[in-house]
Amino acid sequence: MLQQAFNGLVGGAFYALLALGLAVIFGMLGVVNFAHGAFYMLGAFGSFVLLDSFGVNFWLALLIVPVVLGIAGVLLERLFVHRLAPLDPLYNFLFTFGLALILQDLVKRGYGVQSQPYPRPSALDGSIDLGLFTYPTYQVFVLAVSVLVCGAVWVVLTRTRVGMIVRAATERPELSRALGIDVARWVTPVFGFGIALAGFAGVLAAPMRAVNPLMGSDLIITVFAVVVIGGLGSVFGSVAAGFAVGLVSALGNYYVPSLSQTLVFILMAAVLLWRPAGLFGREEAL
Amino acid sequence: MILSKLAGRPVLLAAGLVAALVLPWFVYPPVALDIVCWALFAAAVDLLLGFTGLLSFGHAAFWGGSAYATGLIALHSGLPFPVAVLGGAAFAAALAVPIGFLSVRLRGIYFAMVTLAFAQMVYFIANQWRDATGGENGLQGIPRELFGLDLSDPFFFYYAALPFILGGLFAAWRIVRSPFGRVLMSIRDNPNRARALGYGIDRYKLLAFVLSAALSGLAGGLFTVGHGFASLQGVYWTTSGQAVMMVVLGGIGTLWGGAIGAALIVELNDYLATAGFEETGIITGAIFIVVVLLFRRGVWGTARDLVAARASRARPAPDNEGTKVEASV
Numbered sequence: 001m002l003q004q005a006f007n008g009l010v011g012g013a014f015y016a017l018l019a020l021g022l023a024v025i026f027g028m029l030g031v032v033n034f035a036h037g038a039f040y041m042l043g044a045f046g047s048f049v050l051l052d053s054f055g056v057n058f059w060l061a062l063l064i065v066p067v068v069l070g071i072a073g074v075l076l077e078r079l080f081v082h083r084l085a086p087l088d089p090l091y092n093f094l095f096t097f098g099l100a101l102i103l104q105d106l107v108k109r110g111y112g113v114q115s116q117p118y119p120r121p122s123a124l125d126g127s128i129d130l131g132l133f134t135y136p137t138y139q140v141f142v143l144a145v146s147v148l149v150c151g152a153v154w155v156v157l158t159r160t161r162v163g164m165i166v167r168a169a170t171e172r173p174e175l176s177r178a179l180g181i182d183v184a185r186w187v188t189p190v191f192g193f194g195i196a197l198a199g200f201a202g203v204l205a206a207p208m209r210a211v212n213p214l215m216g217s218d219l220i221i222t223v224f225a226v227v228v229i230g231g232l233g234s235v236f237g238s239v240a241a242g243f244a245v246g247l248v249s250a251l252g253n254y255y256v257p258s259l260s261q262t263l264v265f266i267l268m269a270a271v272l273l274w275r276p277a278g279l280f281g282r283e284e285a286l
Numbered sequence: 287m288i289l290s291k292l293a294g295r296p297v298l299l300a301a302g303l304v305a306a307l308v309l310p311w312f313v314y315p316p317v318a319l320d321i322v323c324w325a326l327f328a329a330a331v332d333l334l335l336g337f338t339g340l341l342s343f344g345h346a347a348f349w350g351g352s353a354y355a356t357g358l359i360a361l362h363s364g365l366p367f368p369v370a371v372l373g374g375a376a377f378a379a380a381l382a383v384p385i386g387f388l389s390v391r392l393r394g395i396y397f398a399m400v401t402l403a404f405a406q407m408v409y410f411i412a413n414q415w416r417d418a419t420g421g422e423n424g425l426q427g428i429p430r431e432l433f434g435l436d437l438s439d440p441f442f443f444y445y446a447a448l449p450f451i452l453g454g455l456f457a458a459w460r461i462v463r464s465p466f467g468r469v470l471m472s473i474r475d476n477p478n479r480a481r482a483l484g485y486g487i488d489r490y491k492l493l494a495f496v497l498s499a500a501l502s503g504l505a506g507g508l509f510t511v512g513h514g515f516a517s518l519q520g521v522y523w524t525t526s527g528q529a530v531m532m533v534v535l536g537g538i539g540t541l542w543g544g545a546i547g548a549a550l551i552v553e554l555n556d557y558l559a560t561a562g563f564e565e566t567g568i569i570t571g572a573i574f575i576v577v578v579l580l581f582r583r584g585v586w587g588t589a590r591d592l593v594a595a596r597a598s599r600a601r602p603a604p605d606n607e608g609t610k611v612e613a614s615v
Contacts, residue, residue: 032395080579087582089395090341094534095578097527101571109565221523225403232396258414265407272388272400 003133004254005247010139012246013146014040017201018223019230019238020150021194027233028169028190030089031081034096037220038103039069039195043202044211045107048116058121058207065203066196073195077188100217108213115210124207142204149200150239157235166190171233225268231281241279302542306448313553315440316512320552321545322444322451323509328532328544329458330501335530336539337462338494339474340390343526344401345502347385347408348378350521352503353510354412357425360511366432371450371507378503379496381408386495390488393477402523409521424517428510440512447508454504458541461497470494502529531574537584546585 018036025033046068047061056064076099084091124138157163168176169183177183202216209215222245230241245264253260271279310318327349334340356374360367385404389397412419419425430437437443461467473480473487481487510516519525532551536543551570558566577584583591 032399080575083579090398091578091582093341093395093398094530095575098531098571098574098578101524101527101567101574105565105567105571109568217523221402221406224399225406228396228399228403232399261410261414262407265403265410268400268403269388272392276391 001254003135004250006130006133006135006139006143008247008250009243010143010246011250012243013143014201014205014219014242015223015226015246016150016239016242017146017197017204018219019226019242020153020235021197021201022223022227023230023232023235023238024153024166024190025194026227027171027235028166028187029077029081029085029092031085031092031096031191032089032224032232033194034093034220035100035103036096036194036198036223037216037218038100039073039198039216040202040205040219041107041213041216042103043069043199044118044206044209044215045111045116045202045213046199047203047206048118048211051118052116058203061206062200062203066200069199070192070196074188074192076195077191081191082188100220104213104217111213113212113214115212118206118211120207136208138207142208145204146201149197154236154239222264225264228278229264229268229271231278234278234280237278237280298542302545303452306452310441310444314556315444317552317556319440319444319447319512320509320556321549322448323505323512324529324532324548324552325545326451326454326458326505326508327502327529328536328548329455329541330498330505331529332533332536332538332541332544333458333461333498333501334494335533336541337467337474338470338491340491340495341394341398341530342389342401342495342498343398343523343530344385344389344403344405345499345529346521346523346525347401347405348382348499348502349506349509349525349529350412350516350519351381351408352378352506353516353520354419354425355503356507356510357428357516358418360428361425364429367430367437367446367511368432368450371504371511374507374510375500375503378506379500382496382499383492386492386499390491390495402526405521405523405526409518409523412521413518419516419518422518424515425510426515428514428516430511430514438514443512447512450504450508454501455545457497458501461494462541466490466493528570531570533584534574534582535577535584537587537590538582540584540586540590543584543586550585 018040022033022036025031025036043065046065047058050056050061050064051058080095081092084095120138124141127134127136128140130140155163157167165176165181166186168179169181169186173183205211205215223242226241226245227238229245230237230239232238245267248267249260249263252263256263259266275281306322309321313321327345331342331345334342352374355377356370359365359373360370363370385401389400389404392400413421415421430443432446437446462470469480469485469490472483473485473490477487480490506520510520528551532547533544534547535550536545536547554569554573555566558564558569563569581588
């Protein structure tokens with residue numbers, strides 16, 4: 001039971017990292033990035049290719065892949081997303097949907113649909129005795145790292161000047177602009193950062209999940225449900241909902257296995273009935 | 287003036303009808319059936335997107351849900367296929383009531399994400415409820431006959447299905463032209479004003495959602511009987527995306543444009559499949575991106591604007607950058 005809860009939190013770590021990226025991108029640009037799952041998948045494939053073709057180990061991949069994907073995200077924002085931003089948000093949603101299809105099928109064409117193996121880094125092999133039960137070291141590492149990253153983002157957002165600007169621009173872009181903050185200057189790096197986070201989550205996923213072209217497309221729908229539950233505009237809500245959904249699905253899986261996959265959507269429906277803007281969203285955001 | 291009269295409805299409607307009637311003579315009949323089924327599906331999605339301002343990314347739930355319902359009725363009851371197909375459409379409409387009730391209160395991108403999530407829920411149920419849906423195997427051997435008449439030849443089934451497709455398209459057209467459709471458009475253009483005028487906008491949106499789902503279900507049911515099987519592919523989210531893609535390619539808010547988008551995408555997929563190119567997402571995704579970036583009015587919308595601009599050359603053409611959805615935000 002406690003172990004199930006722990007499994008849930010580890011699964012929730014991925015939801016939280018992806019939802020966090022989605023939330024900052026949405027907050028800053030008003031763009032729901034359909035390709036977020038594809039970038040997560042690219043992160044996992046990136047670390048696989050780095051190891052397989054260049055012998056680059058996990059730790060370096062954890063550094064290189066997010067940087068490369070972050071740069072790709074910056075280019076993407078500058079070249080395309082930016083142009084569609086003044087139009088109906090639906091156009092960027094559709095644009096990133098097309099992008100997701102292309103990325104997914106490009107990888108499928110290159111590597112097929114079989115899962116690629118990725119070994120755990122040797123330092124994190126084996127398991128740890130957590131007192132009540134033993135648990136794979138790598139999973140503990142994933143949980144710790146993602147809590148750390150979400151916490152660091154939280155600190156940056158609440159305690160630093162950059163964070164203050166980003167939060168202001170996220171919540172009241174018009175007012176921030178009126179107060180002389182150059183919102184446009186922060187939009188591109190935030191987009192890149194969100195993509196980099198998705199890639200980071202992908203690298204983390206590689207040693208414990210199947211690395212295949214479809215790994216992102218199913219996950220992203222669940223992450224959408226997560227951010228709807230948490231409140232799309234809310235960074236805190238997205239992260240909290242990420243861990244909570246992980247926990248609920250793992251416990252649900254334990255008690256009512258037949259509901260395991262639908263549970264998160266049932267949860268979403270319940271939350272929508274009660275609070276249409278999500279648990280931590282603002283009504284006006286609708 | 288002559289051109290604009292030519293572009294008027296009767297001529298185009300007749301041309302469309304003739305095209306639908308001769309289609310299987312020029313196109314491989316199963317592909318022809320796919321085209322008209324997807325055309326109706328696209329029209330149903332456009333009813334929401336183009337005329338109500340709601341982007342549903344979850345219509346696979348209705349297309350695919352009806353596919354299973356239709357298949358089950360046809361397999362287990364022995365009733366003729368029209369009954370099964372209408373039963374499937376009714377099932378889709380019933381499924382749309384709770385989903386729509388929860389979704390229509392949200393706007394724009396929220397609506398898209400929530401419909402997507404509900405459709406995925408339907409997908410998981412279809413995947414796990416193996417006793418009824420066959421899980422990964424789907425439903426197979428769905429009969430194609432009508433009172434002893436064997437319709438397993440796709441060429442004949444096309445003509446048996448066509449009246450339902452045309453009926454569905456006509457219904458969509460009537461809905462758009464009706465006073466009810468006018469209210470939908472006023473909600474799309476300015477929801478607050480529509481509410482101020484006393485319309486219960488959520489009720490109108492819900493009804494539009496259910497009607498759209500019923501038409502999608504009709505299309506999905508015919509598709510299923512035509513192929514003789516129902517599969518998980520029908521309820522997967524890429525199916526929803528494909529329908530939206532056809533609408534955008536044809537032109538949002540044009541109703542008939544979706545048929546052109548459907549014809550182009552189905553033909554393209556068929557061509558790629560015959561050429562042994564399985565990763566169709568690379569091509570269709572690229573086309574989609576180009577349309578979204580450069581060609582937002584779609585094939586039909588662009589053609590219509592060109593004709594309109596030529597007809598009124600004296601006056602400067604109206605600046606229609608972007609499409610009608612924009613008015614909804």
